[in-house]
Amino acid sequence: MIVSGIDIKIIKSKRKTISIFIERDGSVSARVPENISEGELMDVLKSKEYQIHKNLAEWEQLNDKKTNREYVNGQSFLYLGRNYRLSLVNEGDKKLVLKNGRFLLPKQFQDKAKELFVEFYKEKLNEKLHPILARYKGQIGVNPNDVKVMELQHRWASCSTKGNLNFHWKCAMAPIDVLNYIVVHELVHLIHNNHTQAFWNEIDKVIPNYDRLVQWLKDNGAGMDL
Numbered sequence: 001m002i003v004s005g006i007d008i009k010i011i012k013s014k015r016k017t018i019s020i021f022i023e024r025d026g027s028v029s030a031r032v033p034e035n036i037s038e039g040e041l042m043d044v045l046k047s048k049e050y051q052i053h054k055n056l057a058e059w060e061q062l063n064d065k066k067t068n069r070e071y072v073n074g075q076s077f078l079y080l081g082r083n084y085r086l087s088l089v090n091e092g093d094k095k096l097v098l099k100n101g102r103f104l105l106p107k108q109f110q111d112k113a114k115e116l117f118v119e120f121y122k123e124k125l126n127e128k129l130h131p132i133l134a135r136y137k138g139q140i141g142v143n144p145n146d147v148k149v150m151e152l153q154h155r156w157a158s159c160s161t162k163g164n165l166n167f168h169w170k171c172a173m174a175p176i177d178v179l180n181y182i183v184v185h186e187l188v189h190l191i192h193n194n195h196t197q198a199f200w201n202e203i204d205k206v207i208p209n210y211d212r213l214v215q216w217l218k219d220n221g222a223g224m225d226l
Helices: 038-047 049-065 107-140 169-173 176-188 197-206 210-223
Strands: 006-013 019-022 028-033 076-079 082-089 097-099 102-106 146-150 157-159 164-168
Touching: 006 049, 019 049, 028 038, 038 049, 076 107, 076 169, 082 107, 102 107, 107 146, 107 169, 107 176, 107 197, 157 176, 164 169, 164 176, 169 176, 176 197, 176 210
Parallel strands: 006 028, 082 102, 146 164
Antiparallel strands: 019 028, 076 082, 097 102, 157 164
């Protein structure tokens, strides 16, 4: 649906409210009740036109921080909120390791560097996620059906109607307290499907300072990339 020159992807579901999101790639999506008419939807979106343009402008400003990384000596890469520089080495037992404060990559694997970084982040995130899930799922009173680390395009994580949680491998770049928030966010979605006030109240019970962590993602999310 085009509103004031903005292409908005409409996603209908069993919900009572309309929520509009600026995705990580700058596209706009709206999650809406499945029984809403096109006229009603257009009226609501037009009423939110100023906010949509404002949020898009903020997205453009934040994405000025995006880093185009090259796989060369001295390039920095994020892991758990810290930057580590890459060193190309003549040989090594493993393809990519983090050792003594540096990423070490054998030169013969330089052409596969991106693939190896993705593998590194997936492996490390899998290691970090399960203790965090074990800590919070009992506290919240939920039990996810399945947990996977994968490519999620423009989302940090997702929760399916079947109770499956998926996490983007890029979450391994975030500080551990931000990662805790991302996990809690998805666990609470097992209780509250939508971002209602009840949803945010439940998160606040578990992580009272979650606003600070949400802001960190907004400020630094564009830099969490390869």
